[in-house]
Amino acid sequence: MSNQYTILKTSLARGWNIWNTRSVLSHVLLPEAFAINLGIRHPIDGWHLKESLFGKGGKDEEHARPGPHATDGSYTEVVVEWRGVKLRVQSAVEEGDLVLLVTPESTHAPVPLLVLESGVLWNRPGSLKRVGNTLQCERRATSMRTTTPIPAKDATRPPAAMPSTIGAACWALWR
Numbered sequence: 001m002s003n004q005y006t007i008l009k010t011s012l013a014r015g016w017n018i019w020n021t022r023s024v025l026s027h028v029l030l031p032e033a034f035a036i037n038l039g040i041r042h043p044i045d046g047w048h049l050k051e052s053l054f055g056k057g058g059k060d061e062e063h064a065r066p067g068p069h070a071t072d073g074s075y076t077e078v079v080v081e082w083r084g085v086k087l088r089v090q091s092a093v094e095e096g097d098l099v100l101l102v103t104p105e106s107t108h109a110p111v112p113l114l115v116l117e118s119g120v121l122w123n124r125p126g127s128l129k130r131v132g133n134t135l136q137c138e139r140r141a142t143s144m145r146t147t148t149p150i151p152a153k154d155a156t157r158p159p160a161a162m163p164s165t166i167g168a169a170c171w172a173l174w175r
Contacts, residue, residue: 016091016098017073020121023051024064024078027091027098033124034137038102039115042083048115049082079105085112 013019013030020026025038040049052064060083067077067088076091086106092099102114118135120126126139 015073015096016093018069018076018091022053024054024066025052025080025089027076027100028121029098032126032137032139033121034126034139035119035121036098036100037117037119038089038100039117040080040082040085040087041113041115042085043110043112047083049080050115050117052078052080052082081106087114 010031016027016029018024018026019028019030020035020037023037026035027037028035037050039051042048049062052062054064054066057063062080062082065079065081067079067090069076073091074093077088079086079088084106086104088103088105090101090103092101118128118137120128120137120139124139126137128135128137130136
């Protein structure tokens with residue numbers, strides 16, 4: 001690999017975007033590799049859609065449709081339909097801050113849960129912790145936290161997964 005290629009790749013792979021090739025509902029900050037993953041927990045049978053990709057569409061698989069997407073990740077949009085649930089997920093980045101807006105586009109009773117998971121991807125060093133009602137990520141000299149309160153801890157779920165009922169949920173993250 002040439003030195004020019006490495007420099008170009010490093011300069012382009014920066015900031016918030018859907019860098020995680022495993023899911024279009026995963027928003028990742030590079031080079032830190034800090035991820036916020038959105039999932040859906042079905043209210044009736046408890047099935048959990050943890051990852052979503054374009055191009056699927058089998059009987060029990062999700063249908064993800066891409067919307068507008070800025071190449072620098074400053075705006076992304078995707079509509080996901082899964083087992084009677086339809087959501088529009090929009091992300092925007094302003095001065096390094098990520099804002100996620102999840103809007104239900106279907107009426108579903110009972111209401112499904114939106115699951116927010118976080119992690120540091122690709123075996124990179126870092127730690128996550130809950131501080132009060134925020135999520136905090138520490139990685140080398142970088143610190144990030146949610147500025148919108150996350151739902152109360154639920155002892156029946158893993159600590160990195162924080163569900164809330166879906167109803168125009170919006171989170172802001174800053175570093």
